[in-house]
């Protein structure tokens with residue numbers, strides 16, 4: 001398992017979701033990805049994307065307008 | 078036993094694409110969704126920009142993701158912003174009522190889906206198109222044209238109208254049962270609404286004009302204005318997004334103002350302060366405005382008077398306006414806000 005990060009700040013949905021999706025494709029099952037965003041819409045959209053694609057949200061938090069989502073990659077098939 | 082066949086469904090987030098996918102899922106086919114992000118999609122951007130109207134308002138959602146979740150299928154969102162420029166700027170089949178190149182857009186998307194199924198080992202493509210439902214891309218002649226020009230040919234199945242259309246390979250080969258597909262046609266929405274009820278799909282998205290901003294008259298006018306002012310038909314994603322926010326006023330050919338209409342837009346526009354000259358009223362509450370173009374000192378005075386009209390000081394004899402350059406230098410000027418009568422209608426884009 002390894003920890004990766006993705007900066008999706010200043011992008012508006014669905015671009016942060018697309019960047020997350022494209023990054024997750026390169027990772028292995030069990031890897032974690034921390035995505036930083038400024039569009040509050042990601043708090044809805046990234047968890048929804050994870051649910052339908054079999055990945056797990058580990059943590060979400062907001063800090064001064066930056067939304068940080070940590071997800072764990074499920075089976076990438 | 079042979080592997081189940083696999084279909085990719087174009088998911089826009091609207092009801093028809095959901096019902097088409099559901100119809101095929103119910104025949105035991107493995108379905109995954111694909112959604113193309115052109116930059117003009119009604120999804121996302123404006124939802125993110127606009128403030129929630131009130132606390133009870135439903136949280137803004139991405140309808141394509143929502144539809145996929147209802148269907149229990151995976152969704153692949155594909156960024157086609159760059160490639161889509163050629164579709165919008167040079168549509169071979171022209172535009173619809175506004176700048177919507179629907180026929181070329183459909184051909185483009187089905188073609189992308191065709192490439193996707195080849196790369197991912199899928200067997201066919203489904204869309205929610207219904208013969209005669211929309212004026213341009215779903216007329217009877219357009220349906221075979223999309224299949225042919227996209228290169229998808231008989232791998233393109235429209236489950237909601239299939240029985241009104243020639244048989245496709247998935248039907249011929251018995252991958253799907255044609256008798257269980259539908260024969261919807263024309264502009265009525267009744268069969269879709271009945272089907273939605275049957276499947277328990279409630280709360281689905283019902284965009285008025287279509288799936289993107291290009292069907293919107295005022296948006297299209299702003300895009301044409303941008304091309305005219307720049308002397309070139311081109312755009313970047315930032316242009317596309319800024320056309321979705323604010324009041325756009327062009328007092329002179331070489332500059333226009335984008336004035337935030339509410340807090341959410343103002344916050345979004347803050348992110349562009351290093352790309353544009355910006356103004357706001359410093360003596361009263363008022364919106365943020367960006368200036369697109371190359372204004373001189375006299376133009377900035379005019380801009381200040383226009384923007385002041387949208388501040389709380391609009392009825393004052395004089396207000397103070399702060400002007401910020403792209404590199405952050407701020408200066409202040411005093412101005413008398415324009416009255417409504419002094420703002421010619423032709424300036425509004």
Ligand code: SF4
Pocket residue numbers: 177178179180182183214287288289290291292
């Ligand atoms: S409404 Fe927009 S996205 Fe939909 S087919 Fe027409 S041009 Fe394409």
